[in-house]
Amino acid sequence: KAGVTQTPRYLIKTRGQQVTLSCSPISGHRSVSWYQQTPGQGLQFLFEYFSETQRNKGNFPGRFSGRQFSNSRSEMNVSTLELGDSALYLCASSPEGTGGEVQYFGPGTRLTVT
Amino acid sequence: QKEVEQDPGPLSVPEGAIVSLNCTYSNSAFQYFMWYRQYSRKGPELLMYTYSSGNKEDGRFTAQVDKSSKYISLFIRDSQPSDSATYLCAMSGVGDKIIFGKGTRLHILP
Numbered sequence: 706k707a708g709v710t711q712t713p714r715y716l717i718k719t720r721g722q723q724v725t726l727s728c729s730p731i732s733g734h735r736s737v738s739w740y741q742q743t744p745g746q747g748l749q750f751l752f753e754y755f756s757e758t759q760r761n762k763g764n765f766p767g768r769f770s771g772r773q774f775s776n777s778r779s780e781m782n783v784s785t786l787e788l789g790d791s792a793l794y795l796c797a798s799s800p801e802g803t804g805g806e807v808q809y810f811g812p813g814t815r816l817t818v819t
Numbered sequence: 820q821k822e823v824e825q826d827p828g829p830l831s832v833p834e835g836a837i838v839s840l841n842c843t844y845s846n847s848a849f850q851y852f853m854w855y856r857q858y859s860r861k862g863p864e865l866l867m868y869t870y871s872s873g874n875k876e877d878g879r880f881t882a883q884v885d886k887s888s889k890y891i892s893l894f895i896r897d898s899q900p901s902d903s904a905t906y907l908c909a910m911s912g913v914g915d916k917i918i919f920g921k922g923t924r925l926h927i928l929p
Contacts, residue, residue, distance in 0.1 A: 709862070738917075747921035748863070748907065761916045795862050806851040806870075806911065810862030 706732055709811035711796050717817045723784040726814045730777050730798030736760075737779040738808065739771055742793040754779055783816075791818045822846050825908055825920030833928050838895040842908035842920045845889065849910040849918075852884045854893045857905045857922065866906075867893070898927045 710729045718724050730737050738761075739751040750763040754773035771781040777798075783790055793815050797808040825842045832838055840854075851870055855863035867882045869875045875882045881894040891910070895902055908920040 740919075748909075748919040750916045750918070753916065763916060797862075806853055806868045806917075807865060808863075808917070810855075810864070812860075812862050 709796055709798050709809055711794075711811040711814050713814060714812065715815045715817075717819060718786050719819055720786055720788060722786050723782060724786060724816060725780055725782045726794055726796075726816075728779045728781075728796030728798075728811060730779070730796075731800075731809055734798035734800055734809070735777050736799040736801075737773055737777065738797045738799070739779070739781050740795045740797065741765070742795055742813070743791075748795070751781065786818045788818050791816060822918050823908065823910060823920045826923055827921055829924040829926055831926040831928055832898060834898060834900060836898050836927075838893075838898050838902070838925060838927075840893040840895075840906050840908075840923050840925070842891050842910075843889055844891070844910055844918075846910075846912070846918075847886075847889070848912040848915070850913055851911045851917075852882070852891050853909040853917070854880075854882055855907040855909060855919075857907060859904075863907055900927045900929050903927045 712727045736755045738753040740748050742748045753761040757773045768784045773779045793813045795813045797810045823844045853868040854866045857863040872884045872886045879896045883892040905922040905924050907922045909917050911917040
């Protein structure tokens with residue numbers, strides 16, 4: 706099976722712009738989670754989607770949003786970008802029958818905000 | 820107090836040594852305990868997970884959970900240069916979001 710794929714891999718944006726990142730989970734996985742990884746804060750949970758519904762949400766401002774489509778692909782959007790949003794954004798999918806403890810991560814999208 | 824504490828390292832050990840990586844946590848509701856390995860410029864990769872307390876072994880890796888002390892460990896036997904990576908502990912309650920430690924950078928010296 707193909708692994709989790711994320712596009713684009715690298716992105717440079719300017720403060721105030723918005724950005725959309727895409728994630729395709731492993732075939733058959735219906736749970737998709739998003740994380741932000743920075744050197745200072747480490748890996749932080751953004752949100753989780755299961756069957757097109759947001760199931761869990763982290764402590765991020767409303768500028769961060771996401772959605773999931775019927776084919777389980779997911780997108781996350783960040784509006785009004787700030788310099789502090791520069792980070793590696795990781796997507797992970799989980800197989801059914803697990804409590805979320807088994808997560809398969811994609812390679813991430815490296816976002817740089819200037 | 821952070822929910823999950825992990826020493827960032829770096830930790831440098833000679834090839835063949837036993838490596839001990841640890842995390843402490845404060846949330847007694849955590850039931851699932853995981854260890855991920857992350858190579859540079861890659862996403863994290865799940866190494867092991869355990870439910871509740873106890874030990875779990877998989878090849879050269881052993882995970883231990885001590886819920887009474889709120890302390891988890893990962894041991895790597897016969898360490899190899901290919902084990903050089905950042906190791907992240909992670910934990911969650913049932914149906915809850917996963918909380919990650921900040922990771923320990925490990926260097927295995929040939």
